Amino acid sequence: MRLQTGPFVFRINSPLPKVAESLHLLYDAFPLAEPDAFADFHVRIRISSGLRRVLRPQSIFDLDGIEPFKPLPGKQAFALLEWGMNWCIYSHAHQFxxxxxxxxxxxxxxxxxxxxxxxxxxxxxxxxxxxxxxxxxxxxxxxxxxxxxxxxxxxxxxxxxxxxxxxxxxxxxxxxxxxxxxxxxxxxxxxxxxxxxxxxxxxxxxxxxxxxxxxxxxxxxxxxxxxxxxxxxxxxxxxxxxxxxxxxxxxxxxxxxxxxxxxxxxxxxxxxxxxxxxxxxxxxxxx
Amino acid sequence: MSLPACLLIETLLAPERAPVLTMAEWETLIGQARASQLLIRLATLLREQSLLQDIPPAPRRHLESSLRLHQRQLQAVRWEVEHLMLAFRQAEIPLVLLKGAAYAVAELPPGRCRMFSDFDVLVRRDQLERIETILMMHGWSSADQNEYDQRYYRTWMHELPPMRHILRQSVIDVHHNLIPDTARLRPDPERLLAASVPCAHRPEVRVLCGKDMILHSAVHLFHDGEFDHALRDLFDIRDLVAHFITDEDRWRALIARAEELKLSQPLHYALRYLQRTLRVNIPHAVHTVLRRNEPGKLGVGVQDSVFGRGLLPKHGSCDDRLSGLARTALYIRGHALRMPPRLLLPHLLRKALMRSNLLADPAAPRRQEPLAGAATSTAGRPRRP
Incomplete structure (x- = not known):
C-alpha cells in the first residue's frame, strides 16, 4: 500500500491482519499515492520467524531491511509501525x-x-x-x-x-x-x-x-x-x-x-x- | 550461476545515467543505497559531477538530506578529535586514527562521502591500561556492556570494549592490533605504528600510511567478522588505491608491504573483488604475484559466488536463491577467522540464544527503544542512525 501523508509517501507492507485493520480504520480518508509517484520510505512490519514465533512472537519494523528498533511483542505491531514511521521522518527528512x-x-x-x-x-x-x-x-x-x-x-x-x-x-x-x-x-x-x-x-x-x-x-x-x-x-x-x-x-x-x-x-x-x-x-x- | 544485477553499483560507476532513471528505479536505488550505507556516496558523486539539480525533486530531497547529515558529522568529528587529542596528550601517547575517522581527518577521498559511528584508534598493547584510565578521566566509559562481553573483549579481542562518552555520546574503540589475537593472520602493530604519518592539516593526529591503510581496509573487510558494510568498504578501498597507488613502483611497494606484514591474502581478495565487482583495472603483473593465495579452481568458484553475493546491498532487489546461504556462510566464516572452534561454537550458540531472547542480554543490541529520548539532539554528534 502506498500512503500519502503530507509531504511523504510511505509504501507499507505487512502480512498482519491487525495492522491492516488499524490502518484501514485510521487512514481510510488518506489519499493513496499515484502508482508511479516516488515512495520515500519502504517500510515493513512483520512477525519474527523461527522458534520465537511460537515461544514469544515479536513484531519487527524495517526500512529497506534496516531494523532501527528492538523487536516488540507481537501484539504491539501497529504501535511499532507508527513509531517506525515517525523515526523514518525525523531521522531522514532534514529538508525540514x-x-x-x-x-x-x-x-x-x-x-x-x-x-x-x-x-x-x-x-x-x-x-x-x-x-x-x-x-x-x-x-x-x-x-x-x-x-x-x-x-x-x-x-x-x-x-x-x-x-x-x-x-x-x-x-x-x-x-x-x-x-x-x-x-x-x-x-x-x-x-x-x-x-x-x-x-x-x-x-x-x-x-x-x-x-x-x-x-x-x-x-x-x-x-x-x-x-x-x-x-x-x-x-x-x-x-x-x-x-x-x-x-x-x-x-x-x-x-x-x-x-x-x-x-x-x-x-x-x-x-x-x-x-x-x-x-x-x-x-x-x-x- | 551469475550474480544478480545491482542498480546501485551501476549508478555509482556511471553516475551520468542517474538523471534518466524512472521513479521506480529511484526507489530501488535509494533503498539499496540506504541498506548499504552508500546514500552519501551517491549524493556526493552526483554533486561532484554537477548532476544533482537534474535529479527529480522527490529522490533529490533524500540525497540532499544525507549531504546535510554528512556535513554535520564532518564538523562534529573535528570537534571530537580535539577532545581525543586532550586525552592522548595527557597520556603522552600518539593519537593514531584508523578507518572512517582517519579518512575524515586526513581528508582522504573516502572521507568525503561516508559516515562512521565509532572512532577507532591504535595504540601499543603496553599502553592500553594507561589510555583506558585517562579516557575514563575524560568521560569515556564502557558501562553499557555485560560481564560476558567485557570478558570476551578483554580476553580474545584486539580492542578494548567500546567506550562511550557520558555527555557527547561519542564511541571510541581502542585497538592494539588490526585483528583479534585469536585470528590466523598476525600483522605486527609496532610496524604499523612506526610507519604512521601525520595528517596534513592536523599534524598532531596521525594515521596509517597509505599502503597500510589499504591493507587494513582489506583485512577489515575480508578477515574481520561480519560482512555488513562490505560494498561501502570495497568502494573505500577503490578510492584509496586510486589515491595512493598511482604507478608501477607503488604497486610493487604495496605487494612488498603486504608480504612483510603477512597480509597478502586479504590484499589478493580486495584486488580480486575490486576487479570483479567494481571493474577496477588491476595490472596483470600484480595478479600474477598474488595468485598463489588462491584456492583451487572449484574453491575460486565457490569463493566468488559467496563474496560476490555478500558484496551486494542487503536489499530484496539484489537477492537471489543463494543470497541467504551466502550471508550465513560469511557470518560463520567471519567468526571462524577470529577464533578457534573450541571458542567459536559456545560463542555462536550464546549469540543465537540471545538473539532469540531466550537468554537475558541487557546490553548487546545497540538499537534504540522506539522514540526513547526522542529529542535533545544537542549532543555533539548526530544520533546513531
Missing amino acids: LIIHGAVLEKHGRAILLPAPSGSGKSTLCAALMCRGWRLLSDELILIDPETAEIHSLCRPVSLKNRSIDVMRAFAPDALITAPIPDTSKGTVAHMRPSATSFAGIQDHALPWRVVFPRYREHSATQISPLSRADTFMRLVDNAFNYTLLGTLGFRTLARVIDRVQGLDAEYSALDDIIARLDALVAAEVAR
Whole structure:
C-alpha cells in the first residue's frame, strides 16, 4: 500500500491482519499515492520467524531491511509501525527543521505544542482537534526553512494511558482504536484525525503561538508569557535535528521566534484551556 | 550461476545515467543505497559531477538530506578529535586514527562521502591500561556492556570494549592490533605504528600510511567478522588505491608491504573483488604475484559466488536463491577467522540464544527503544542512525 501523508509517501507492507485493520480504520480518508509517484520510505512490519514465533512472537519494523528498533511483542505491531514511521521522518527528512511536539491551526494561526512525552501534549492536542482546531501533527512539527511554514502530516494522534478514557468521555464520537497494553509507554491507542484536518492536509500554516502545556491535577488554568530567549531554547531542547542543520537550523528557528509568542500553560480542565486559546485566537482575528 | 544485477553499483560507476532513471528505479536505488550505507556516496558523486539539480525533486530531497547529515558529522568529528587529542596528550601517547575517522581527518577521498559511528584508534598493547584510565578521566566509559562481553573483549579481542562518552555520546574503540589475537593472520602493530604519518592539516593526529591503510581496509573487510558494510568498504578501498597507488613502483611497494606484514591474502581478495565487482583495472603483473593465495579452481568458484553475493546491498532487489546461504556462510566464516572452534561454537550458540531472547542480554543490541529520548539532539554528534 502506498500512503500519502503530507509531504511523504510511505509504501507499507505487512502480512498482519491487525495492522491492516488499524490502518484501514485510521487512514481510510488518506489519499493513496499515484502508482508511479516516488515512495520515500519502504517500510515493513512483520512477525519474527523461527522458534520465537511460537515461544514469544515479536513484531519487527524495517526500512529497506534496516531494523532501527528492538523487536516488540507481537501484539504491539501497529504501535511499532507508527513509531517506525515517525523515526523514518525525523531521522531522514532534514529538508525540514523537526521539533518534537503537536501543532494545530485555526483561522490561519498555528499553535505549536512542543513537549516531551508525559506532559499531556497529546491529550490537549486531541481535545483541541475535537473542538474544531485543524490537526497538522501530533508528534512531529515540520518547519520549512525557506518559508517558516509548518507542513501538515495529519497522522493519527497517539493517546497514552489515562488520556484514552479521558478522550472517550470528552469526545464520544471520536474514532479511537482498541488500546494496546504494556508498551514501553504504557497503554497506547490511536485517534483518527478529524475531517477538517484531512481536508486541509495540503495547507501549510504559519506559527503564531508556542504553548508549553503542563497538566497538573486540580490546577486552575494559568497561561503566562515566556521571553523570546526562553522560547527559543525550549524549542531547541525539543528539536530533533537543530544541531544537524547548523546555521540553517538557527536561522529557521529565529524566523519562527520572530513570529510567535511563547506561553507556559498549566491546566487541569480541558474545556477551560481550550476556551482560553479560542478566545486568544478570536481576539487576534478581530484585530 | 551469475550474480544478480545491482542498480546501485551501476549508478555509482556511471553516475551520468542517474538523471534518466524512472521513479521506480529511484526507489530501488535509494533503498539499496540506504541498506548499504552508500546514500552519501551517491549524493556526493552526483554533486561532484554537477548532476544533482537534474535529479527529480522527490529522490533529490533524500540525497540532499544525507549531504546535510554528512556535513554535520564532518564538523562534529573535528570537534571530537580535539577532545581525543586532550586525552592522548595527557597520556603522552600518539593519537593514531584508523578507518572512517582517519579518512575524515586526513581528508582522504573516502572521507568525503561516508559516515562512521565509532572512532577507532591504535595504540601499543603496553599502553592500553594507561589510555583506558585517562579516557575514563575524560568521560569515556564502557558501562553499557555485560560481564560476558567485557570478558570476551578483554580476553580474545584486539580492542578494548567500546567506550562511550557520558555527555557527547561519542564511541571510541581502542585497538592494539588490526585483528583479534585469536585470528590466523598476525600483522605486527609496532610496524604499523612506526610507519604512521601525520595528517596534513592536523599534524598532531596521525594515521596509517597509505599502503597500510589499504591493507587494513582489506583485512577489515575480508578477515574481520561480519560482512555488513562490505560494498561501502570495497568502494573505500577503490578510492584509496586510486589515491595512493598511482604507478608501477607503488604497486610493487604495496605487494612488498603486504608480504612483510603477512597480509597478502586479504590484499589478493580486495584486488580480486575490486576487479570483479567494481571493474577496477588491476595490472596483470600484480595478479600474477598474488595468485598463489588462491584456492583451487572449484574453491575460486565457490569463493566468488559467496563474496560476490555478500558484496551486494542487503536489499530484496539484489537477492537471489543463494543470497541467504551466502550471508550465513560469511557470518560463520567471519567468526571462524577470529577464533578457534573450541571458542567459536559456545560463542555462536550464546549469540543465537540471545538473539532469540531466550537468554537475558541487557546490553548487546545497540538499537534504540522506539522514540526513547526522542529529542535533545544537542549532543555533539548526530544520533546513531
